Amino acid sequence: MKALIIDDEKHVRDAIRLLVDWSKYGITSIHEAKDGQEGIALIGEHKPELIFTDMMMPNTDGAGVMEWAAKHAPASKLIVISGHDDYRLVRNAITFGSIDYILKPIEPAQLNEAIAKATEELRKEEQERSRSRSIAMELKRLKPMYVEQFFCSVLNEPSAHAAMSEEIRRELRLDEPLRRARVALVSLELSSPAVREKFAASGPDLMFFALTNITNEVLASREAGYAFRYWGKEQELVLVLWGEGELAPDESLKAVNAALRDTLKTRFVFGLSEPLAFPVGAGEAYEQAKLALLRRNVLGRAVDYVLYDEAAAKRGNPLLSFHEFEEQIRFAVQGGSKDHIQRALGAWFEHIEKSGFVSFEQLTSWQGHFELTKTLWEQPGSGSEEADGGTGAEEALPCNPLRIPVTAEGRFDYPAWKDAVYQQVKLVSDRILSKDKERGVIREIAKFLEQRASEDITLQDVANHFYLSREYISRKFKQEMNENVSDYIAGIRMNRAKELLGNRSLKISQVAEQVGFQDEKYFSKVFKKWTGCTPNDYRKGHYGE
Incomplete structure (x- = not known):
């Protein structure tokens, strides 16, 4: 804050400077004027928050200073320092809002008390101004929201x-x-x-x-x-x-x-x-x-x-005629040939280009259809050689949705859209071919297990033979065959045991050994778990005494 001391007596100005711990009140700059006219000029130039003024001065007196300050610096706080205990002068000081009327010689305590009161009022007023500014800023921020809310509600x-x-x-x-x-x-x-x-x-x-x-x-x-x-x-x-x-x-x-x-x-x-x-x-x-x-x-x-x-x-506008091209595109997707896919899509693109018209409504409608169709192409029964034996939950995950491409000028980018469609279709094709390849591997593993079911074969043996990880074989075998490897091997052994039990010349222990069990009791326990009866009971029930 800044202070201004206006008095025609230098020793009074010096006394005011010396009697106050200015830093205590946050005042960092002090200016002086020897009469009211100079004081008014300094008020206009420096805009001090605190003004000390004598009442009886040459040129412009204290009353004149306070009257001018009331009009041009109303936020400033006034403190009168006067050698005259005159009611008229006191009344003028009160009229223009002086904080205090201090008589000369100056009492330090009274002076500091007046300054403390003035700076406290200044602090409170600044807080109020700050609060008012915050409210005004908030209202300014909320005003567009209020107008926006009105227009949104009008539309509804x-x-x-x-x-x-x-x-x-x-x-x-x-x-x-x-x-x-x-x-x-x-x-x-x-x-x-x-x-x-x-x-x-x-x-x-x-x-x-x-x-x-x-x-x-x-x-x-x-x-x-x-x-x-x-x-x-x-x-x-x-x-x-x-x-x-x-x-x-x-x-x-x-x-x-x-x-x-x-x-x-x-x-x-x-x-x-x-x-x-x-x-x-x-x-x-x-x-x-x-x-x-x-x-x-x-x-x-x-x-x-x-x-x-x-x-x-x-x-309205006719929707893009995708249905009549869908089967041709699907066959190309399942075949996996890049050229076939391009030709199948090209026939559809040519149909679009001949019409010369595509609406945003058509694009969004077709996009929904395309996302569904891509998923169906990968589902069991979509036209691939065999249905997926598992749930297909992992395998049928859709590709990333196709975003409608836009040029830098904000226009629909038809060439980029065609390329994006091709890339999405090719990605589906690659996924289907990859699944078919995986199915072939799993079928080979199943055949390998059938041929060696009577041997003491482990999942690690299978992994080593096919150069695949145990985790991959276990997961993919379960998805394709709908059962895990150990259950599949047990099933082969039990079906083989049922056939061998028809040969009455074979003892139960010999049947067990031929299907890969060295322990007859363990074989009987597994057989009963699978069939609900012991090997002997099965033989009697199916092949007689």
Whole structure:
């Protein structure tokens, strides 16, 4: 803090300096003036928080200083130092809010008490100002959220918020309440790779913050509308357009795209509604904008917006004819030939290109179908040689979902999309071929076990023979054969034992030995566990006495 001592007597100014421990009160700078006129100049220049003034001075007296300070430095605290115990002077001091009226000669205790009181008031006032600034900042931060909440609720329940239009008019500084407006909509699913990468670490909230700020700067400068994030619609930015935005939306949306291109190096295509009554028509306008966006031709030329067309909305667009090509593509996938896959997909791509039309709605619908189809291709019964003997839970995991590719300019990247489709289909094909190869290995292992079931063979022996890990064989054998290796070997031995028991010339011990058991009692125990009866009982029951 700074202090100013105004007195025409130097020894008084020196006394005030010496009698106070200034650092104790947080005062780091002290200025002096020899009369009121010089004091006023220093107040204007240094803006001291604490002002000491004499009352009787040449040029401008103390009353004049306090009157000027009350108008031009009202936050400063005044302390009068006077040699005159005059009621008129005291009244002037009180009138202009002096903290204290100290008579000369100065009493140190009274002076320090007055300074302590003044600095305490300054501290409290600064705290109050700080609190007020915090409240103002919070209100400023919450204001966009309040406006955003209003517009989101208008889209959900247009008729319920007509009464709030006047309040929003004042908030947005509109000359009159909104009566008509358009809605423009943009989907961030078609945002450029540069934008996605820029906000990858910070997440979608910061991206929406940047987009709405840039858009609202443009709209506010043209008094053309307001942009906000539609709560519950994670990928949608909504613009309510009025004034120029309603009458000449092309100019406003071009300006928005220009600002986005300059700042974020991207642009968007907006779906745009017809002008409708506001707020009662807001929900309908939003649906119109959404349909315009969904059903635009993403293969068409670059535009800033697509206007809703009622006839086209009712008619809709035929979905991509994937069904008639699916079987041909599936055969190519299961065959595994790169050339066959390219030819099968090429026939479908050619069909698309001849139509010259692909909508965002078609892309998203086809994408869902494609994700399901990829999974079905890998499921048992999909056309591969044999059904998977296990649950297939691990083997049928879907590939990474296909993302709709976008150019740096924010346009649908059709060549990249075709390549991504091919890569996804080829990946499924590789997985199916890999599974078929694994099935072949497991079948070979099963045949190996059948041939050596009577031997004392272990899982490690199998692993060594096929150059595979025990863990891999155990896991894959269980998936393919629906039982583990030891149970499979036991099953072969028990079935062989049942056949040998039909030869009555063989003793039970000989049967046990021939199927790989050296201990007759252990063989009988295992046999009973598998069949529910002893070897002797089985022989009697199936082959007679």
